[in-house]
Amino acid sequence: MTLLGTTRKVPKFGARYVLESQIRAMLKFFWLIAAMAILNPLLYLVSFGIGVGSLISQHIGPHGIDGVSYLTFIAPALLASSAIQSSMDETIFSTLEGFKWRKLFFGMNATPQTGNTIAGGVFLAAMVRTVIGVSVYSAILYFFGAMNSPHAYLAIPIAIFAGASFGAIMLAFASHVHNEDLFLTIIGRFLIGPMFLFSGTFYPLKSLPSALQIFGWISPLWHATELGRYATYGHQISVTMVIIHFAFLLVMLVVGLFFGFRQFSRRLAK
Amino acid sequence: MLLSAAVAIAERREGKFGDRYYAGRSRAVLERSFIAFKSSTWFVVLSGFVEPVLYLFSFGYGVGRFIGNIDAGSGKMVSYAAFIAPALLATSAMNGAVYDSTWNVFFKMNQSRLYHGMLATSLGPLDVALGEIAWALMRGLIYAIGFMAVVAPMGLIPSWWGVLAIPAAVLIAFGFASVGMAITSYFTRFQQMGAINIALLPMFLFSGSFYPLTVFPGWIQAIIKALPLSQAIQLIRALTLGVMQVGLLVHVLYFLVMITFGLFITTRRLDALFMR
Amino acid sequence: MSENLIEVQGLTKKYGEFVAVNGIDFHVRKSESFGFLGPNGAGKSTTMRILAATSRRTSGEVSVLGRDPEIHGPQIRAHLGVVPQEGNLDVQLTVTENLYIYGRYFGLSSKFIRSKIDDLLEFAQLEEKRDTKVDALSGGMKRRLIIARSLVSDPDILILDEPTTGLDPQARHILWDRLFRLKEDGMTLLITTHYMDEAEQLCDRLIVMDKGSIMSEGSPAELIREHSTREVLEVRFGSEQNVRMAPAMEKFCDRIEVLPDRILLYTEDAEAVLEEIVGAGHSPKTSLVRRSSLEDVFLRLTGRSLID
Numbered sequence: 140m141t142l143l144g145t146t147r148k149v150p151k152f153g154a155r156y157v158l159e160s161q162i163r164a165m166l167k168f169f170w171l172i173a174a175m176a177i178l179n180p181l182l183y184l185v186s187f188g189i190g191v192g193s194l195i196s197q198h199i200g201p202h203g204i205d206g207v208s209y210l211t212f213i214a215p216a217l218l219a220s221s222a223i224q225s226s227m228d229e230t231i232f233s234t235l236e237g238f239k240w241r242k243l244f245f246g247m248n249a250t251p252q253t254g255n256t257i258a259g260g261v262f263l264a265a266m267v268r269t270v271i272g273v274s275v276y277s278a279i280l281y282f283f284g285a286m287n288s289p290h291a292y293l294a295i296p297i298a299i300f301a302g303a304s305f306g307a308i309m310l311a312f313a314s315h316v317h318n319e320d321l322f323l324t325i326i327g328r329f330l331i332g333p334m335f336l337f338s339g340t341f342y343p344l345k346s347l348p349s350a351l352q353i354f355g356w357i358s359p360l361w362h363a364t365e366l367g368r369y370a371t372y373g374h375q376i377s378v379t380m381v382i383i384h385f386a387f388l389l390v391m392l393v394v395g396l397f398f399g400f401r402q403f404s405r406r407l408a409k
Numbered sequence: 410m411l412l413s414a415a416v417a418i419a420e421r422r423e424g425k426f427g428d429r430y431y432a433g434r435s436r437a438v439l440e441r442s443f444i445a446f447k448s449s450t451w452f453v454v455l456s457g458f459v460e461p462v463l464y465l466f467s468f469g470y471g472v473g474r475f476i477g478n479i480d481a482g483s484g485k486m487v488s489y490a491a492f493i494a495p496a497l498l499a500t501s502a503m504n505g506a507v508y509d510s511t512w513n514v515f516f517k518m519n520q521s522r523l524y525h526g527m528l529a530t531s532l533g534p535l536d537v538a539l540g541e542i543a544w545a546l547m548r549g550l551i552y553a554i555g556f557m558a559v560v561a562p563m564g565l566i567p568s569w570w571g572v573l574a575i576p577a578a579v580l581i582a583f584g585f586a587s588v589g590m591a592i593t594s595y596f597t598r599f600q601q602m603g604a605i606n607i608a609l610l611p612m613f614l615f616s617g618s619f620y621p622l623t624v625f626p627g628w629i630q631a632i633i634k635a636l637p638l639s640q641a642i643q644l645i646r647a648l649t650l651g652v653m654q655v656g657l658l659v660h661v662l663y664f665l666v667m668i669t670f671g672l673f674i675t676t677r678r679l680d681a682l683f684m685r
Numbered sequence: 686m687s688e689n690l691i692e693v694q695g696l697t698k699k700y701g702e703f704v705a706v707n708g709i710d711f712h713v714r715k716s717e718s719f720g721f722l723g724p725n726g727a728g729k730s731t732t733m734r735i736l737a738a739t740s741r742r743t744s745g746e747v748s749v750l751g752r753d754p755e756i757h758g759p760q761i762r763a764h765l766g767v768v769p770q771e772g773n774l775d776v777q778l779t780v781t782e783n784l785y786i787y788g789r790y791f792g793l794s795s796k797f798i799r800s801k802i803d804d805l806l807e808f809a810q811l812e813e814k815r816d817t818k819v820d821a822l823s824g825g826m827k828r829r830l831i832i833a834r835s836l837v838s839d840p841d842i843l844i845l846d847e848p849t850t851g852l853d854p855q856a857r858h859i860l861w862d863r864l865f866r867l868k869e870d871g872m873t874l875l876i877t878t879h880y881m882d883e884a885e886q887l888c889d890r891l892i893v894m895d896k897g898s899i900m901s902e903g904s905p906a907e908l909i910r911e912h913s914t915r916e917v918l919e920v921r922f923g924s925e926q927n928v929r930m931a932p933a934m935e936k937f938c939d940r941i942e943v944l945p946d947r948i949l950l951y952t953e954d955a956e957a958v959l960e961e962i963v964g965a966g967h968s969p970k971t972s973l974v975r976r977s978s979l980e981d982v983f984l985r986l987t988g989r990s991l992i993d
């Protein structure tokens with residue numbers, strides 16, 4: 140005999156309830172997210188791909204960087220970068236909102252939900268948004284003729300993978316945050332900004348001074364971009380490097396999820 | 410009697426123009442920002458000029474290698490870094506001012522009810538608007554000086570006229586902050602704030618920061634040139650590169666109009682909102 | 686010499702089509718303590734905001750210190766100390782900083798404000814919390830700080846919208862005592878409240894509002910005399926029984942009110958009525974004899990109890 144009634148069972152896959160509530164919250168911003176998902180790639184591609192691209196082809200000829208048009212060159216980098224951006228936005232803001240701003244997680248935790256299911260739900264919701272965002276982005280790239288190689292579609296799972304890895308790390312970081320102003324500043328100004336700018340996004344990493352190239356090596360965006368470039372236009376890359384790129388992203392994903400889930404449970408138990 | 414202190418102060422501007430809206434004390438509102446700043450995380454506020462510097466390094470030197478020198482208008486050839494540096498200064502003036510006058514103002518207006526408290530005293534709505542904007546401008550000034558201090562030694566400001574880029578950045582920030590605050594006063598939900606990002610992104614990407622507008626057809630150039638960020642870039646670029654013409658006064662006038670218009674609407678809206 | 690600091694005639698306030706205040710008239714004399722009593726949504730706060738020059742009226746005449754608050758907002762507000770119903774402390778600042786900057790909004794010198802801060806902190810019993818961020822205060826502490834803050838400019842008129850809501854009994858009594866002293870020093874007080882005891886203690890004169898209109902006006906004693914009897918007998922027959930017993934009770938007194946949990950019998954001599962009831966063979970579970978209060982006036986005028 141147990142004192143707990145048998146009808147009150149704990150839901151099996153609790154994360155899906157959290158996932159549902161996260162997605163409902165996201166739908167409130169539907170138009171905003173949709174507009175940004177479409178406008179962002181369009182505007183960046185036109186502005187950088189065509190605008191800056193025309194300056195580059197004036198200077199060094201139409202097959203300037205890496206033997207392809209500038210638009211084709213930056214396309215996989217922008218795709219991976221947008222995946223990282225949307226998965227990160229979602230994990231960071233949901234986590235801060237849940238622990239700090241509206242303290243929603245503490246309410247959820249009063250139901251059969253646990254730290255793990257809540258963290259899982261938040262992460263999965265971020266992945267849903269990332270997958271949708273990446274799909275829209277790829278479709279636009281296709282129309283710009285930047286996805287023409289036969290295995291270009293591989294760039295899609297690569298970008299999603301990069302989003303997952305970075306989202307997982309941010310989930311772990313954000314769950315520790317108490318001073319969110321400081322955190323958001325550091326993340327925005329000293330992590331995301333430099334990552335976007337110095338990961339070989341707009342020119343090959345090799346053309347940076349070697350001291351700055353280190354930054355690319357620790358950046359998931361660079362690893363994903365290298366893989367993406369291989370997929371979309373056959374950028375030269377050795378098998379060893381392919382393994383290193385994948386291994387890096389995988390380690391980030393696992394470490395991020397491990398520490399994220401652990402901290403969610405700990406913080407809720409406090 | 411002691412109790413007349415607050416009253417006597419309030420009577421000073423009595424009968425003067427606009428005494429319903431302006432008590433001549435926006436300094437107190439500015440002081441409030443300063444007190445809040447002292448206990449906030451300094452680092453957050455002061456590191457604001459890092460972003461344009463990073464863009465400058467990445468694009469100016471990274472992309473610049475593949476571009477070489479560039480015609481900055483009137484046949485003057487300059488390095489790519491010198492071409493984008495003034496644009497980045499203008500853009501960061503815009504971004505800072507917009508952030509301060511939208512997110513921050515929205516929070517104080519709707520969440521923390523800070524302005525309700527201020528407007529229950531003998532302050533008027535214009536005092537609040539000016540005081541808040543003044544704070545944004547002081548930040549903008551510090552960022553502009555910080556940026557110039559990094560950029561000038563690298564030889565990216567070929568002309569001594571470039572010093573004027575600092576007050577110009579403040580003027581630009583003033584324009585954006587006034588209009589930004591006016592627009593924010595119409596917002597009631599956080600979601601609407603996203604509309605601002607959507608409006609700013611194309612401006613950032615197409616206002617001639619990263620390449621001359623001549624890559625576009627003529628009619629598109631004309632539209633872009635009328636947008637505030639493009640005006641700002643034209644003004645600052647002319648100053649840092651030393652291309653001085655009387656025509657620059659048109660840009661200055663443009664921002665003076667923005668400031669007046671923005672302040673006018675903001676004051677009326679604050680009054681209407683809090684006098685409901 | 687009784688000079689009117691505030692005069693209101695035909696004041697009406699509409700929010701869209703909805704009439705929140707419906708053509709009310711009243712005046713407040715210097716050094717008077719004037720109360721607004723009424724159920725939720727009666728229009729008390731709306732009236733207060735108009736007097737505080739932070740809301741525009743739809744029609745009617747309002748004069749505060751001889752001036753129109755719509756035209757001379759900043760000048761009138763310089764004379765006022767306002768405690769709004771909803772808190773609007775500066776959450777980014779500490780307790781002391783809140784007091785300080787509020788004084789600065791009035792244009793007072795730093796030196797002058799600093800000389801007052803200790804007194805104000807003592808007034809609010811927040812000496813120990815002086816350097817605490819406002820966010821970290823309890824609800825009652827915030828309330829006390831808002832009240833202290835309203836005094837920083839030495840106002841002539843203090844406008845208090847439900848000042849003691851959320852205070853514990855001890856803090857309420859301390860506040861009453863402080864307000865009493867301010868009144869003795871010649872300050873004019875405007876108070877809204879849901880607490881009858883508070884109104885009876887603090888107000889020289891009050892108006893009872895309901896649905897935007899004034900139901901009655903006078904001193905607490907006058908209102909009780911006018912709208913109630915000297916004494917009240919409260920009897921309880923148990924929750925289901927009260928309604929059933931009501932008709933039988935009517936003949937014992939001038940007037941009765943049937944509430945969900947008890948019956949109120951209005952009479953000049955409650956003891957005698959109780960004896961009659963028992964003598965007639967009824968046996969209430971409990972009974973209470975008391976003097977009439979503003980609560981009864983309120984019930985009579987609005988048909989509702991105050992805190993619904």
Ligand SMILES: Nc1ncnc2c1ncn2[C@@H]1O[C@H](COP(=O)(O)OP(=O)(O)OP(=O)(O)O)[C@@H](O)[C@H]1O
Pocket residue numbers: 685700705723724725726727728729730731732770
């Ligand atoms: N800004 C507003 N917009 C629309 N309606 C309002 C607004 N403020 C108040 N009202 C309405 O006006 C009526 C009177 O409100 P008011 O706040 O004056 O009531 P009150 O007497 O102070 O009530 P309470 O005891 O609950 O504080 C209410 O029905 C309220 O819904």
Ligand SMILES: [Mg+2]
Pocket residue numbers: 729730731770846
């Ligand atoms: Mg009220």
